[in-house]
């Protein structure tokens with residue numbers, strides 16, 4: 001049983017940090033009541049901004065004794081309700097633990113606090129020629145990315161957050177602080193606790209410091225935009241590009257309705273048909289030109305009607321920014337609607353079947369609008385489906401569609417969530433995806449957090 005806070009709790013907690021970093025003011029509570037999803041807002045009872053591991057541990061120790069819920073907060077950019085404090089209690093915002101502590105260029109490593117925004121970190125690291133590749137696009141923090149195992153456009157080549165976490169400092173539910181992992185590039189020592197915490201959505205402990213692996217920024221980039229007659233042809237080309245072994249840095253698929261938005265809001269003048277955006281990184285222009293030639297041949301084999309290659313970084317950045325602004329453009333196009341993102345991933349060989357199934361299922365629903373795009377190189381699809389906020393029939397159709405698409409992804413050997421995590425929205429699919437192993441996840445949760453104070457109401461079905 002978890003408790004609600006009383007006046008004594010407020011007094012004790014503000015003494016543990018400092019009164020000005022402990023707020024139950026209405027606007028602060030409201031700012032930490034919802035993420036970027038449409039899950040209902042639920043206010044915490046207090047927001048605390050710790051400045052050190054010791055402060056995080058002290059708050060956790062107190063909350064553990066008093067059975068108060070504690071939810072970690074990065075930038076609140078999640079899409080499945082992951083940081084919503086559904087049982088009230090304490091939100092610990094890491095906004096003030098936002099320092100880059102040490103860069104070890106020769107080891108390709110950086111030590112950071114969890115509230116660092118990954119884009120700002122990459123900006124500050126630019127002079128070193130190194131970067132942290134996972135790129136969810138939104139203003140995500142390192143702590144939130146670790147907790148959600150975030151990924152993005154470059155994951156097809158560089159991997160997701162879990163591939164870049166080497167060492168973590170974690171404050172556990174009872175207030176103990178542990179160090180996990182090491183700074184070596186490989187290790188076969190003991191159970192892999194590091195990867196138990198990555199993707200655990202702040203339910204096993206709170207990350208207070210991380211050592212991240214960095215990658216070298218490649219000297220040259222090349223990109224191409226390829227238009228296809230059908231989504232199937234485009235997704236078939238993706239499969240052949242991945243199989244060719246040329247290691248693209250991004251392979252993004254946009255259905256015609258998404259291309260139309262890019263033209264309308266960003267003046268791209270692209271052909272309105274299924275389109276691939278392909279990015280390559282490499283040490284020399286010549287090597288990239290050769291790889292791009294292979295990509296062109298594959299696309300032409302799959303009936304690409306238009307193949308536009310380019311070497312200009314600024315134009316590539318403009319395309320990528322437009323791709324990231326897709327959610328914003330959909331909102332602009334349908335201001336009266338609310339929407340969800342159905343985010344599933346399947347093995348690459350099943351991508352064509354998955355995308356065809358999802359689009360046909362969405363098109364059958366008259367009450368909803370649907371936009372399909374995705375990190376195609378990873379077999380990841382985003383189906384953004386919306387309807388008017390009060391259209392009960394529309395929301396019923398969206399729920400049923402979500403169910404059908406996830407069930408199909410699981411039947412194809414995939415997952416209910418490619419990158420957005422489970423949060424509240426994907427809890428109901430956990431038994432179907434994990435079967436008996438879900439019970440072992442619950443046992444692990446019980447071991448680390450016996451009173452269930454950390455981010456309650458997430459991941460496991462009620």
Ligand SMILES: Cc1cc2nc3c(=O)[nH]c(=O)nc-3n(C[C@H](O)[C@H](O)[C@H](O)COP(=O)(O)OP(=O)(O)OC[C@H]3O[C@@H](n4cnc5c(N)ncnc54)[C@H](O)[C@@H]3O)c2cc1C
Nearest residue numbers: 072074075076077078141143144145147150151202207419
């Ligand atoms: C427009 C848009 C596009 C997006 N595109 C992508 C994408 O391409 N790929 C992708 O992966 N995601 C994407 N996302 C989702 C989101 O940005 C990521 O999941 C991101 O990692 C969340 O980071 P955050 O800092 O906002 O964390 P929050 O949303 O604040 O929190 C996320 C989770 O982390 C926990 N948490 C926060 N800090 C800590 C900590 N220090 N220790 C332990 N737990 C903690 C929270 O309790 C919560 O469970 C997108 C979101 C938007 C709005």
